[in-house]
Amino acid sequence: MGDPNETYGEMWQDLGMNLRAHCALLDAIPKMYQSAYLSQENRPDGMSYFDFVVSEIHGLRIKELMDHKAAGGKVVGTFCLYVPEEIIRALGAIDVGLCAGAEWGYNEVEKILPRNTCALIKSFVGFKLDRVCPYVESADLVIGETTCDGKKKAYEIFGEMAPVYIMELPQMKRPEDFTLWRSEIDRLVARLEDLTGKKLTLENLKAATRDVNAKREALQRLNGARKASPVPISGKDALLASQVAFYDDVSRFTEMVNKIADELEARIAAGEGVAPANAPRVLVTGSPMAIPNWKLHDVIEKAGAVVVAEEMCTGSRYFDTLTDETPETLEGMLDAIAHKYLGINCACFTPNEGRMDDVVRMAEEYGAQGVIHYALQFCTPYQMEARGVEKASREAGLPVLRIDTDYSMEDIGQLQTRVEAFVEMLAD
Amino acid sequence: MPVLGLDIGSRTVDAVWLEDGQIVHAVVLDSGFDPQAIAASLVSQRPHDAMVATGYGRHHARDAFGAQVVTEIKAYALGARSLFPDAAAVLDIGGQDTKSIALDHFGRVADFEMNDKCAAGTGKFLEVMSRALGFTLKEMAEAAAGASDGISISSMCTVFAESEVCGLVHKGADRSRIARGLHSSIASRTLASLSRVGAEGPLVFAGGVARNRAMVDLIREGFSGEVVVPAEAQLVGALGAALSAARSPDE
Numbered sequence: 042m043g044d045p046n047e048t049y050g051e052m053w054q055d056l057g058m059n060l061r062a063h064c065a066l067l068d069a070i071p072k073m074y075q076s077a078y079l080s081q082e083n084r085p086d087g088m089s090y091f092d093f094v095v096s097e098i099h100g101l102r103i104k105e106l107m108d109h110k111a112a113g114g115k116v117v118g119t120f121c122l123y124v125p126e127e128i129i130r131a132l133g134a135i136d137v138g139l140c141a142g143a144e145w146g147y148n149e150v151e152k153i154l155p156r157n158t159c160a161l162i163k164s165f166v167g168f169k170l171d172r173v174c175p176y177v178e179s180a181d182l183v184i185g186e187t188t189c190d191g192k193k194k195a196y197e198i199f200g201e202m203a204p205v206y207i208m209e210l211p212q213m214k215r216p217e218d219f220t221l222w223r224s225e226i227d228r229l230v231a232r233l234e235d236l237t238g239k240k241l242t243l244e245n246l247k248a249a250t251r252d253v254n255a256k257r258e259a260l261q262r263l264n265g266a267r268k269a270s271p272v273p274i275s276g277k278d279a280l281l282a283s284q285v286a287f288y289d290d291v292s293r294f295t296e297m298v299n300k301i302a303d304e305l306e307a308r309i310a311a312g313e314g315v316a317p318a319n320a321p322r323v324l325v326t327g328s329p330m331a332i333p334n335w336k337l338h339d340v341i342e343k344a345g346a347v348v349v350a351e352e353m354c355t356g357s358r359y360f361d362t363l364t365d366e367t368p369e370t371l372e373g374m375l376d377a378i379a380h381k382y383l384g385i386n387c388a389c390f391t392p393n394e395g396r397m398d399d400v401v402r403m404a405e406e407y408g409a410q411g412v413i414h415y416a417l418q419f420c421t422p423y424q425m426e427a428r429g430v431e432k433a434s435r436e437a438g439l440p441v442l443r444i445d446t447d448y449s450m451e452d453i454g455q456l457q458t459r460v461e462a463f464v465e466m467l468a469d
Numbered sequence: 470m471p472v473l474g475l476d477i478g479s480r481t482v483d484a485v486w487l488e489d490g491q492i493v494h495a496v497v498l499d500s501g502f503d504p505q506a507i508a509a510s511l512v513s514q515r516p517h518d519a520m521v522a523t524g525y526g527r528h529h530a531r532d533a534f535g536a537q538v539v540t541e542i543k544a545y546a547l548g549a550r551s552l553f554p555d556a557a558a559v560l561d562i563g564g565q566d567t568k569s570i571a572l573d574h575f576g577r578v579a580d581f582e583m584n585d586k587c588a589a590g591t592g593k594f595l596e597v598m599s600r601a602l603g604f605t606l607k608e609m610a611e612a613a614a615g616a617s618d619g620i621s622i623s624s625m626c627t628v629f630a631e632s633e634v635c636g637l638v639h640k641g642a643d644r645s646r647i648a649r650g651l652h653s654s655i656a657s658r659t660l661a662s663l664s665r666v667g668a669e670g671p672l673v674f675a676g677g678v679a680r681n682r683a684m685v686d687l688i689r690e691g692f693s694g695e696v697v698v699p700a701e702a703q704l705v706g707a708l709g710a711a712l713s714a715a716r717s718p719d720e
């Protein structure tokens with residue numbers, strides 16, 4: 042490929058991006074990708090699709106978004122799994138996840154946010170301040186939500202720079218919380234109808250739900266293959282698929298993931314794997330890992346273990362459950378959507394016992410021998426909930442390693458030592 | 470031919486040559502500013518059949534001279550257990566980190582903890598404080614051991630603690646009692662970490678700081694079980710690496 046600035050420079054300029062800073066960002070990704078991804082052996086052939094997606098991360102996909110906008114469509118940015126993508130899709134808009142997984146613009150960010158803000162928030166604010174993320178810049182509306190305190194407050198600041206709409210998320214899951222959540226979905230529908238100039242109907246909502254469910258089913262298949270031993274796909278590759286699910290074209294993504302799943306199923310039948318059958322198997326649980334945050338998976342897999350599952354928003358929480366497609370009224374469909382989302386076990390809720398059950402159940406299903414709890418530094422919900430996860434896992438006989446880290450590479454030596462020692466412990 | 474165990478740490482590079490389970494030669498050298506060069510000189514010093522590296526420079530040793538690697542956690546567990554076959558836990562306070570390791574019945578690592586990425590509570594911390602007090606490391610340990618009680622230091626951050634210590638010295642506080650206070654706070658942090666991993670006695674106290682009498686006394690006082698300090702406290706990691714080299718089938 043030639044100079045991306047030659048191919049896409051004009052488009053980025055039109056989006057009002059800071060081309061110089063953006064160049065530096067685009068330079069960093071191939072190096073990270075080479076070291077984490079392309080250096081892996083025996084990857085499934087189908088992963089070449091994701092190699093392509095990553096190489097065109099700010100190019101081709103953005104071009105598609107721009108074409109969609111030129112044809113009168115809208116782009117909606119989101120930061121949380123809870124924002125129902127079925128509704129966005131039904132109204133002909135494209136949903137893109139805006140969570141940021143790379144450290145960017147912290148000098149500027151720390152002028153307006155406290156230093157002890159989690160890396161995810163600092164990064165999305167940094168991307169916006171520096172105008173280096175074409176997804177953020179192309180969004181006609183950004184939907185925030187009242188989850189953790191950091192995000193809630195950050196959206197107020199973000200709102201000074203971009204159009205932001207906030208959904209109120211309950212913090213508990215009682216019937217009255219459902220009622221609130223259900224009414225928030227109605228509010229969202231009204232706001233999005235206003236944005237798109239379209240009406241939500243039973244037909245378009247059902248069709249969109251079918252598409253999104255198909256995407257989740259494809260991810261279920263791909264991830265289901267990780268239960269096999271030897272494992273046919275690395276944790277890093279599976280994580281990448283989950284990360285890309287948040288911004289890729291839904292139908293194409295579904296088709297490609299299903300192809301990879303076919304390949305993985307053939308590998309399982311042939312007893313072929315990416316790691317020896319006796320490689321220690323690890324489940325990772327915790328804060329979301331937004332693209333290109335591959336740090337922990339890379340350390341774990343370079344230490345000789347394999348990650349077999351992610352209990353996180355970039356993982357099982359995204360695809361484990363489907364939205365009921367059977368209701369025959371619009372109201373019924375919206376109820377089904379409300380139910381589906383309120384079923385997600387996020388640490389912003391209290392209590393959140395469901396997450397402990399999920400971790401233990403998944404460890405068993407995926408044959409994990411140990412659990413690594415991952416929390417972003419200053420992410421209070423997950424850092425505090427680590428204790429409960431650790432307790433439940435130990436009671437189930439699973440050793441646990443707790444990692445609190447961020448996007449920087451400062452702690453990499455220490456991280457390697459702790460992870461390697463944990464892997465040695467699982468192997469002994 | 471012997472096997473070689475290398476522990477490439479931030480303060481020292483240690484090497485142990487092991488033959489038929491016996492240490493035939495051992496060296497401890499200052500890491501200086503180029504620990505890898507020192508490691509390389511040790512590797513070529515004597516012949517060996519197999520080689521395992523541990524310590525923070527282990528990956529370099531793997532890339533530079535094809536050493537196998539084990540973490541310090543495992544190396545200390547192996548080393549401590551070979552010196553004290555009934556050891557149930559290991560404490561290593563080294564130059565830049567502190568490790569608490571609980572062993573199971575078979576001597577395998579059951580749980581472990583390392584201090585955070587800062588130097589709080591490590592050998593490095595003590596070094597900085599001794600300078601602030603105008604003591605050598607040895608003098609500081611003696612002074613701390615001799616003091617009847619300590620002046621408590623509120624911060625364990627190396628930078629804050631240093632300015633706190635300087636402030637106390639300026640106010641004319643007794644340097645021995647400050648030294649004692651510093652040792653006590655490190656000891657209580659360390660004991661808390663040992664209890665979190667569920668460490669029981671006998672505990673093998675290894676690493677450079679195990680030669681500090683005041684620290685050993687304080688850990689002994691606060692720990693529920695027996696505490697033993699090997700004569701070769703600094704070599705436990707290298708010994709563990711050598712033992713793992715003797716075990717490893719390949720090479």
Ligand code: SF4
Pocket residue numbers: 120121122123188189328329354385387388389
């Ligand atoms: S962790 Fe919670 S707040 Fe964050 S994206 Fe997931 S569901 Fe939303």
Ligand code: SF4
Pocket residue numbers: 159160161162188189190191192328329417419420421422423
């Ligand atoms: S990682 Fe934690 S602190 Fe950061 S936005 Fe998500 S829930 Fe909030």
